[in-house]
Amino acid sequence: MTPDQTLFVATSDLAGQLRGRSVPAAAADSVLQRGVGWVPADLAITAFGAIAPNVFGSTGDLKLMPDAGTRVEIPARGDDPAVSLVLADQTQPDGTPWACCPRTFARQALDDLRTATGLEVTASFEHEFMVEGLPTTAPFSFARHRSIEPFGSELVALLAATGLQPENWLPEFGADQFEVTLEPAPGLVAADRAVLVKELVRDLARRHGRSVTFAPLTHPDGSGNGVHVHLSLQTADGAPALYDPSAPAALSEVGRRFAAGILAHAQALLAFTAPSPVSYLRLTPHRWSAGGVFLAERNREALLRICPTSTVGGGDPARQYNLEFRAADATANPWLTLGVLIRAGLAGLTGELPEPTIWPETVTEDELAGVPLLPKDLSAALDDLAADPVVTGWFHPDLLDTHVAVKRAELAAVADLSDVERCARFADVY
Numbered sequence: 279m280t281p282d283q284t285l286f287v288a289t290s291d292l293a294g295q296l297r298g299r300s301v302p303a304a305a306a307d308s309v310l311q312r313g314v315g316w317v318p319a320d321l322a323i324t325a326f327g328a329i330a331p332n333v334f335g336s337t338g339d340l341k342l343m344p345d346a347g348t349r350v351e352i353p354a355r356g357d358d359p360a361v362s363l364v365l366a367d368q369t370q371p372d373g374t375p376w377a378c379c380p381r382t383f384a385r386q387a388l389d390d391l392r393t394a395t396g397l398e399v400t401a402s403f404e405h406e407f408m409v410e411g412l413p414t415t416a417p418f419s420f421a422r423h424r425s426i427e428p429f430g431s432e433l434v435a436l437l438a439a440t441g442l443q444p445e446n447w448l449p450e451f452g453a454d455q456f457e458v459t460l461e462p463a464p465g466l467v468a469a470d471r472a473v474l475v476k477e478l479v480r481d482l483a484r485r486h487g488r489s490v491t492f493a494p495l496t497h498p499d500g501s502g503n504g505v506h507v508h509l510s511l512q513t514a515d516g517a518p519a520l521y522d523p524s525a526p527a528a529l530s531e532v533g534r535r536f537a538a539g540i541l542a543h544a545q546a547l548l549a550f551t552a553p554s555p556v557s558y559l560r561l562t563p564h565r566w567s568a569g570g571v572f573l574a575e576r577n578r579e580a581l582l583r584i585c586p587t588s589t590v591g592g593g594d595p596a597r598q599y600n601l602e603f604r605a606a607d608a609t610a611n612p613w614l615t616l617g618v619l620i621r622a623g624l625a626g627l628t629g630e631l632p633e634p635t636i637w638p639e640t641v642t643e644d645e646l647a648g649v650p651l652l653p654k655d656l657s658a659a660l661d662d663l664a665a666d667p668v669v670t671g672w673f674h675p676d677l678l679d680t681h682v683a684v685k686r687a688e689l690a691a692v693a694d695l696s697d698v699e700r701c702a703r704f705a706d707v708y
Contacts, residue, residue, distance in 0.1 A: 279303040285362040287314050287342045290380065290473045292553075292684045293325035294611050294708075298342060298366070306362065313341035316368060321378055322680050325554070325609065325707050330687035332680050340376055342366035348470050350440035352478070355485050363477065365470055377674035381466075384613035387620040387672075388465045395627055397519055397532070399465035399620060400510045400600075403472035403612060406450055406457045406503040407479065408496055408705075410489040415449070422449035426456070429486045433458070436478055442471050452501025462508065462600075465616060472505070472612035492608035493705040494552070494560045498697040502560035502567055505607050507551075507615060508585065509623075510600040511536065521596040527575050527584055527636045528599065532627065537573050537582055537601060538634045539626020540619060544571045544581055544605075545653050545662035546669040550618045553685055554609035555692055556704045558655045561605055563643075568605040571650040574637035581605055581652070584636070605652065608708055614681075621672045660685055 279285070285306040288298035299314045318340055322332035348365035368379035375382050391397055415422035423430065430447055437444040443461035450457045458479065460471050476492055483490045495502050511519040511532060522530035529537070540547065552561060563569035569579035576586050583602040587595035606615050625631075637646065653659035660682055663669060670678055692700045 279306055279362060280360065283360050283362065285309060285364065287344050287364055287366050288473075289316075289342060289366055289368055290611050290613065291323055292321060292380070292611055292614075292681050293323065293688070294553075294609050295323070295325065296473065296477050297323065300361075310344050310346055310364070313343040313366065313369070313373070316340040316342045318376075318378070321368075321677075322684055324684050324687045324691065325704070326688065326691050328687065328691070330680070330683040332683055333676050334680075339371050341369045341371055341373065343369045343373060345470075348474070350442070350474060350478070352436070352440075352481060358485050363474070365473060378677040378680065380611045380613040380617070380677075381469075383673070383677070384469055384617040384620075385466055387617040387624070391620050391624050394624060396514045397511045397627075398514065398516075399616075400462045400512060401465050401468035401616060402445075402460055402462040402508045403468060403475075404457060404459045404504075404506040404508070405472070405475060405479075405492060405608060406452075406455060406505075407490050407492045407608075408452065408454045408503065409456065409483070410454065410491075412454045414453075417451040418449050422456075426488075429482065429488065430456075432486075433479065433482055436482060437475065440474075440478065442475060442478070450501075452503075455501055455503070462510070465620070469612040469616040476608060491705045491708055493701065493708040494554060494557045494607040494609060495701045496705045497701050498559050500701075502565055503607065504560070504567055504604065505610065505612075505615075507603040507606055507619065508600045509603065509619065518596040518599060520601065521599040523595075527638075528595070529584060529636060533601065534634055534636075535626045535631070536623035537626065538631040539622040539624065539629065540582060540603065541571055541573060541634055542626065542631050543622045543666055543669050544650070545659065546666035547618050547622060548605055548653055549656070549659040549663040549685065550614045550681070551603070551606040551610050552659070553656065553681075554607070554704055555656050555689055556697075556700050557607050557609060558653065558659075559697060559701070560607065561652050568652060570646060571652060572637055572646065573634050574639070574641060576639045577637065577641065578604065579646075580637070609704070618669070618672070622669075625668055656685060656689060
């Protein structure tokens with residue numbers, strides 16, 4: 279670090295917003311060891327900046343304890359100085375875990391999966407976003423790819439330099455829409471990267487004089503921005519655990535049971551993975567988001583999609599095989615998203631749930647007419663959460679109550695707005 283540089287110590291809150299505190303370069307080494315102060319009630323900050331009613335009030339103290347392995351260096355550009363960014367756990371003042379920390383929730387879910395089953399998780403989060411002020415270009419076109427230069431090339435270079443391992447950078451279908459994907463990584467690393475990539479995109483766009491939004495929808499009639507979460511499982515010795523060429527759709531028994539847990543608790547999970555009032559305007563049939571609670575091969579209307587594999591160029595289907603959860607977006611906290619998916623999968627692995635139907639790629643709408651539907655809105659998802667004792671049992675009561683309070687406060691903040699106005703409000707925030 280240079281003497282004029284700062285270190286920003288950060289966490290992602292229940293609205294999926296990065297918040298934290300910065301320290302000068304001279305204090306960085308000490309802060310990496312001892313952390314910085316934080317306040318429990320910060321967990322209750324809504325997407326719009328207000329503090330929702332909460333159990334913490336004005337009392338209590340915490341630490342943001344940095345994880346040096348997450349640290350990224352954002353280089354200087356023009357008049358903007360360089361800055362270091364590091365993610366942190368929220369802990370008690372003595373450094374012991376705080377039960378309401380979202381990152382701790384994800385880590386504990388991964389640990390419990392490993393302890394109960396011996397399985398490890400590899401994951402990747404795909405992000406879509408819109409860029410304002412670009413010339414009109416065609417979906418997926420080279421013209422759109424070039425229209426945002428040199429931002430695009432600089433973004434890929436920045437992600438590579440910071441160790442986030444970019445996989446794809448592409449023009450998407452929606453107007454002014456792009457997608458960035460990262461290489462698969464161990465579960466917590468993947469969720470950390472999902473927190474960081476949004477901030478690196480936003481910061482670089484700002485320095486280019488551009489405005490981007492990861493909001494689920496910028497207009498009710500427009501294309502949506504999703505966060506597709508890809509999950510695979512491995513045994514302790516690294517062997518793929520989802521692939522079985524003799525099984526239906528090549529999904530192993532472990533994979534089928536893991537998927538069954540996610541499907542069984544899907545309605546409650548969406549209170550965490552799609553936690554904004556505008557999320558549910560996107561999660562409707564024919565948007566290629568998630569049209570129902572079902573598992574299918576290569577079907578983008580499925581809540582859980584079995585992704586394609588290929589042997590081209592010596593590809594190994596067992597290593598490629600993964601499940602894609604399609605009902606998440608950037609209003610969610612990535613640590614909570616990963617944590618609830620792992621918890622649900624573990625419930626399927628350790629419980630007695632019925633075998634899930636695996637719908638083929640050729641399934642028709644008529645054949646899917648009886649599959650369960652997603653919640654119609656955030657209020658319904660919160661009601662489904664309250665009605666699912668398995669899911670609510672995964673959370674410390676203070677974390678659960680605060681999450682619900684934040685979401686109820688966000689609903690109230692936009693209650694008198696039209697859908698168009700709601701989309702605009704969230705597009706400004708995200």
